[in-house]
Amino acid sequence: MLEDPGGGAARREGGNFKAELWSSCRGWLKMKLHCEVEVVSRHLPALGMRNRGKGIRAVLSLCQQTPGSRPRPQAGGERGGPLPTCLVICTLRDKRGTRYELKENIEQFFTKFMDEGKATVRLKEPPVDICLSKANSSSLKSFLSAVRLAHRGCNIEVPLSTFTPVKTSEFEKFKTKMVITSKKDYPLSKNFPYSLEHLQTSYCGLVRVDMRMLCLKNLRKLDLSHNHIKKLPATVGDLIHLQELNLSDNHLESFSVALCQSTLQKSLRSLDLSKNKIKALPVQFCQLRELTDLKLDDNELIRFPFKMGQLTNLRFLSAARNKLPFLPSEFQNLSLEYLDLFGNTFEQPKALPVIMLQTPLTLLESSARAMLYNRIPYGSHIIPFHLCQDLDTAKTCVCGRFCLSCFIQGTTTMNLHSVAHTVVLVDNMGGTEAPIISYFCSLACYVNSCDMLK
DSSP states (O other), rough: OOOOTTTGGGGGHHHHHHHHHHHHHHGGGGGOOEEEEEEEEETGGGGGGGOOOOEEEEEEEEEEOGGGGOOOOOOTTOSSSOOOOOEEEESOSSOOOOOEETTOEEEEOOOOOTTOEEEEESSSSSSSEEESSOOOOOHHHHHHHHHHHHHHTOOOSSOOOOOOOOOGGGGGGGOOEEEEOSSGGOOOOOOTTTTTTTTEEOOEEEEEEOGGOOOOOOOEEEEEOOSOOOOOOOGGOOOTOOOEEOOOOSOOOOOOOOHTSEEEEEEEEEEOOOOOOOOOOGGGGHHHOOEEEOOOSOOOOOOOTTTTTGOOOOEEEEEOOOOOOOGGGGGGGOEEEEETTTTOOOOOOOOOEEEESHHHHHHHHHHHHHHHHHTOOOOOTTTTTTHHHHTTOOOBBTOOEEEOOEEEEEEEEEEGGGEEEEEEESSSTTOEEEEEEESOOOSSHHTTTTHHHO
């Protein structure tokens, strides 16, 4: 059964289907689809062969065969019908393209990942799969809807043009890298090439993120450094392939929880927030667990997220010239290659601990500890939002248990070489030690750890 690229239209028959589908893709006659294409023969596995598994840049178009190129109908055969429509795939090496007839020749559409610009069209003859990737998702949907019409042999009232070879200039739309370093070069009247994987717009005076950038679903590296951006839209988190994000030298005052809980959790590897005005990062920041490089220099940070130890893949951390008074206890769980905390306002460890124990524990404290210790799922759809915030910000005792508002707080010093191979001196005196704050869920835990606090 054919899967409908429009999402369920395959179940609609007759004139209604044609009218609805045609109205949704009226512009396809004037539009070509730019994407990467791999044509896979289904005979290869039977011959013990494999395809190379990599697409090439191509321009796809639909055209009608000219009457002279059609095979003559046999005596008594049908005459005067609509000219058959072909799918033409042109590449830089083959600008005239390869043609595939579409009428009643499509076995199946695979469109599960169409929102990511990916789809596959399986033909009957020749037995090949045409795998499309890195396409603009909206253009891909319209194009596949038009292909579906051609497969059904629908008589489209608007005449199709005959095919002409693709020009070399068409392939310039496949640009994957763009660097803009001045206002005068910034594109105001035209869109960014949808195929961009690396975009840099520095020194352009941007005060907000251009929403056109957020349509570039293939972006892997986005550099917005040296601008005047004050806030990031949550939709930055929709860039599912984004691995490097450079926001240095802007006017940011925060990094939102929404971004921390977006698809960036799985993709983001490098983040540069240096030279901004950030005072604190949310505890949810530690959900960006794929981070390997983090730059926070020259901000106004007064603390790290106390669950910092959850960034298990972090290898490069630079947070020089901030206002950090101490490091969180979980900082000891990091395993870094490079660490720079120079120029922070580290405090001397306090001689006496801060005691906030309560006996007996409150019902809220007891239930919160039980939920966290047993890893019971929670969310704002189950319990009130303010309780979710309390659970998110629970402290971790040195014994591994959790505490909410009932704990003992103590400080000591740690040698930063215990968590990093290369350490930049924390001050001009040649020191490599910094104060670390620890939490204890009970008096017993504090007594057992008192040697560490001496």
